Amino acid sequence: MTDATSAAAMTPDQLAVVDACLDVLRQTPSALITDIDGTVSAIAPTPFEAVVHAGALRALEILTGCLHTVAVVSGRAPADGAAMCGLPGLIYVGNHGMERIVQGAPWTHPAAEAARGPLAAALAEIEAAVRAQEEAPWLLIENKGVTGTVHYRLAPDPAAAAALLEPIALAAAERHGLRVSPGRMIVELRPALAVNKGTAIRDLVADLGLRGAVFFGDDVTDVDGFLALRALRDDGTVATTCIAVLAPETPEAVVAAADLSVAGVTACALTLEAIAARLESEGALSTPAEVRNELDDGNG
Numbered sequence: 175m176t177d178a179t180s181a182a183a184m185t186p187d188q189l190a191v192v193d194a195c196l197d198v199l200r201q202t203p204s205a206l207i208t209d210i211d212g213t214v215s216a217i218a219p220t221p222f223e224a225v226v227h228a229g230a231l232r233a234l235e236i237l238t239g240c241l242h243t244v245a246v247v248s249g250r251a252p253a254d255g256a257a258m259c260g261l262p263g264l265i266y267v268g269n270h271g272m273e274r275i276v277q278g279a280p281w282t283h284p285a286a287e288a289a290r291g292p293l294a295a296a297l298a299e300i301e302a303a304v305r306a307q308e309e310a311p312w313l314l315i316e317n318k319g320v321t322g323t324v325h326y327r328l329a330p331d332p333a334a335a336a337a338l339l340e341p342i343a344l345a346a347a348e349r350h351g352l353r354v355s356p357g358r359m360i361v362e363l364r365p366a367l368a369v370n371k372g373t374a375i376r377d378l379v380a381d382l383g384l385r386g387a388v389f390f391g392d393d394v395t396d397v398d399g400f401l402a403l404r405a406l407r408d409d410g411t412v413a414t415t416c417i418a419v420l421a422p423e424t425p426e427a428v429v430a431a432a433d434l435s436v437a438g439v440t441a442c443a444l445t446l447e448a449i450a451a452r453l454e455s456e457g458a459l460s461t462p463a464e465v466r467n468e469l470d471d472g473n474g
């Protein structure tokens with residue numbers, strides 16, 4: 175898509191988002207950071223069926239040639255994110271910052287490693303406890319290694335499923351020293367560590383010496399990223415902007431923490447394509463990152 179065609183297809187609000195992002199991304203070195211599910215990939219009935227929007231994928235690939243860093247920061251396992259995107263030039267932060275893959279090299283937070291056993295035990299207990307109450311064909315439990323997701327999107331009555339599931343998940347997490355956090359038709363279990371998308375993004379900015387960072391996200395776990403970037407901006411350290419990708423079920427906290435919004439995954443993809451087209455037409459802003467080994471030093 176050319177700059178002209180992408181601009182012609184966009185609303186004034188979308189063009190304002192593109193301009194805000196471009197202002198930040200021209201602060202070199204800079205990064206475009208995005209969540210996956212609900213942001214560049216439409217929410218699917220199950221996580222295994224989700225596919226990254228082709229336009230977003232094209233834009234991310236172009237941006238790897240224009241920007242210092244293009245990163246995915248997701249709740250998925252980083253290898254899963256890498257498989258979905260298939261772009262080796264991206265940094266893949268996964269499991270809410272507990273893990274990442276940089277230039278093909280995986281890293282896991284050392285303290286999160288210890289959670290693998292407790293997590294598997296807690297997920298098994300949740301499944302047993304739910305199925306003891308009802309057959310729950312809607313129940314989908316995803317063990318992502320150092321975090322886990324219990325999905326109830328397939329439930330005929332999601333509110334009833336959440337009411338059944340949440341106290342069970344909370345009790346199992348407490349028994350095994352884990353934390354629970356809600357999301358869009360999911361309950362997440364994670365290690366009780368002060369690691370989240372916000373700390374992960376702050377570490378990326380610091381480790382890579384970034385002067386600008388844009389983050390696209392759609393859910394409550396992305397709010398940590400939005401707030402981290404807002405704090406850096408308020409410090410005068412880094413230019414940032416945060417874009418909420420909206421859906422009918424978008425939590426209010428997401429909108430409140432973001433600077434701007436786009437109306438869904440397709441609009442997000444269109445926005446990314448317009449950003450990529452503009453930056454590509456301007457030429458590379460900086461040599462794509464030779465990502466440093468400091469990212470693997472275990473400090474985040």
Ligand SMILES: [Mg+2]
Nearest residue numbers: 209211212393
């Ligand atoms: Mg998401």
